[in-house]
Amino acid sequence: MEREQWSSRTGFILAAAGSAIGLGNIWRFSYVAGDEGGAAFLVLYLITVFLIGYPLLATEIALGRSTRKNPLGAFRDLAPDSPWWLVGAMGVLSGFVIMSFYSVIAGWSFSYVFRALQGFSAGTDFTALFVSATSAPVAPVLWHAAFMAINMLIIGTGVVKGIQKVSELLMPLLFLLLAGLVIRSLTLPGAIEGVRFLFVPDFGAVTPGTLLRAVGHSFFTLSLGMGALVTYGSYLDREARIPASSAWIVGLDTLVALLAGLAIFPAVFALGFAPGEGVGLAFMTLPAVFSTMPGGHLASVMFFLLLTIAALTSSISMLEVVVAWITDEKGWPRRRASLIMGGIIFLAGLPPVLGFSHWSHITIAGLGILDFYDFLASDIMLPLGGLLTALFSVHVWKHQNTLEEINRGTGRLRFGSWYRILAGYLIPAAVTVVMIYGVWNRFLAR
Ligand code: TRP
Numbered sequence: 001m002e003r004e005q006w007s008s009r010t011g012f013i014l015a016a017a018g019s020a021i022g023l024g025n026i027w028r029f030s031y032v033a034g035d036e037g038g039a040a041f042l043v044l045y046l047i048t049v050f051l052i053g054y055p056l057l058a059t060e061i062a063l064g065r066s067t068r069k070n071p072l073g074a075f076r077d078l079a080p081d082s083p084w085w086l087v088g089a090m091g092v093l094s095g096f097v098i099m100s101f102y103s104v105i106a107g108w109s110f111s112y113v114f115r116a117l118q119g120f121s122a123g124t125d126f127t128a129l130f131v132s133a134t135s136a137p138v139a140p141v142l143w144h145a146a147f148m149a150i151n152m153l154i155i156g157t158g159v160v161k162g163i164q165k166v167s168e169l170l171m172p173l174l175f176l177l178l179a180g181l182v183i184r185s186l187t188l189p190g191a192i193e194g195v196r197f198l199f200v201p202d203f204g205a206v207t208p209g210t211l212l213r214a215v216g217h218s219f220f221t222l223s224l225g226m227g228a229l230v231t232y233g234s235y236l237d238r239e240a241r242i243p244a245s246s247a248w249i250v251g252l253d254t255l256v257a258l259l260a261g262l263a264i265f266p267a268v269f270a271l272g273f274a275p276g277e278g279v280g281l282a283f284m285t286l287p288a289v290f291s292t293m294p295g296g297h298l299a300s301v302m303f304f305l306l307l308t309i310a311a312l313t314s315s316i317s318m319l320e321v322v323v324a325w326i327t328d329e330k331g332w333p334r335r336r337a338s339l340i341m342g343g344i345i346f347l348a349g350l351p352p353v354l355g356f357s358h359w360s361h362i363t364i365a366g367l368g369i370l371d372f373y374d375f376l377a378s379d380i381m382l383p384l385g386g387l388l389t390a391l392f393s394v395h396v397w398k399h400q401n402t403l404e405e406i407n408r409g410t411g412r413l414r415f416g417s418w419y420r421i422l423a424g425y426l427i428p429a430a431v432t433v434v435m436i437y438g439v440w441n442r443f444l445a446r
Contacts (some may be wrong), residue, residue: 003068004159006235011164013248018167020253022314023105024221026260026307027282032213033261034275037205038197044214048202049254052427053218055303056386057229058246059393059423060357062405064233070324071227078397087388090324091227092383099318100348101373106311107143108134108283109304116300126288130280134356143347152314152342155319156335159235163316170309177306181263184299194266209436215434216379221253225382228317231324241411267293282307365443387431394424
C-alpha cells in the first residue's frame, strides 16, 4: 500500500506541534518550573531546548523522511545487520510505557472538564476532591478507557483524515483558549508578582538537579527520543524544508509553555497561593485559584478543556508510533492495529491507575507506580534514545548523509558543519552526564 503523506506543510507543522504541545507544556512545565524557582529554570530550559532539542528534532524528522519507515524500520534500513534497530525498538516500547500513564492523567483532566462544567461549590476542598477523584476504584479506569477510545478512533482513521484533521481543528482552538486564560490571569490585581517569578531569574536557587530537570523536560516537551518525530517525518514530502519546519515546531512548543506560565503563575500569586506545589498544581491549586476569582467558572472549564485537547494531540502521536511499527513490519491493517495496540496500552495503564487506589501501597525505587513509569520513560528511555539517535546520525548514518537530508530543498535556514560536533559529541556527552547524575540521585544517593 502507498504510504500516506501530509497534505500540506502547515498540516505537518500543526500535527508535529500538536505532538510536542501536551501535558508537558501545561501540567509538567508549570509544576517543574514552580518547584525549581521559576525564571532560573526557564533560562536553562530555553538553552537546552535550543541547543539539544532543536538539532535532535530535525535529525529525527530526517531519519523518518529518508527511510519512510517507523523508528525500528528506519534504524534497520540505514544500518542493516547491526544492533541499531534496538534503538528504534526501545522507541516503540517507550510509546507503550509513556502513553499508558499519559492517558491516565489525560483521563483525570477529561473528568475535570465535566466537574468544572457543573461548577465547584463554595468552600470545596480541592485536595480532598483530587484524592477522591483519583483513588476511586472504577471511575478513573473508565476515564482512561474513554480517552484511549478517542485515540484509537483517530489513529484508526488515518494520518491525513485522522491526525492531520484533528490537529488542524484543535490546535487553533488550543491557542484561543490559552490566550483567553492569559488575559484573565494578567488582568488580576497583583498579577505582576507571577510575571516576575516567571521572568526575573534568581540563579542562587539553581542546583545541578535543576539542570537535570531542564534537560529531561526538553526531551519530554518536544516528544524526542522515542521516534515520534521519525514516524511523523516518514509521512513528510521530500521537498519540505526541515530546518524551518523544525524551528516552527520548537517555537510553537516554547510559546505555549510561556503562555501557560503566564496563564498560571500570575493567578497563583495574585490570589496568594504557592507555586511549588508539585504534581498537584494543575489539579489542586489551579481550580482553587480559579474558584476564588471573577470569571473563574469559565476559566476552569477552559483550562481543563485546554489540558485535555493538548493531551489528545500528543497521545495520538504515541499511538501512531506503535501502530506504524506493526503496520509496517507485520502488514496489519491500520484499524486492527489501533484497536489491538490501543487495547494493550489500556491494560498497561491499569497499574498506574490502581497505584492511586488498591495498589497505593506499592512503590518501586521509592516511587508510586505512575511516577515510576514516568521516571523510567522520561528520565531513562527518552534521553538514552535521544543520545543514541544523535550518535547514530553522525557516526553510523554519517553526518554528511544526515545533513544532506536535513538541508534538502531550497530553504535559506540550513544546518552547517557545527552539526557534526554538536550531535556527534557535545549532545551525547551532555546527555550522558545528566542521565548518570539522574540515576545516581534516584538509586544510589538515598
Ligand atoms: N511532548 C509531550 C508533552 O509535552 C509528551 C511526550 C513525550 C510525547 N514523549 C512523547 C508525545 C512522544 C508524543 C510522543 O506533553
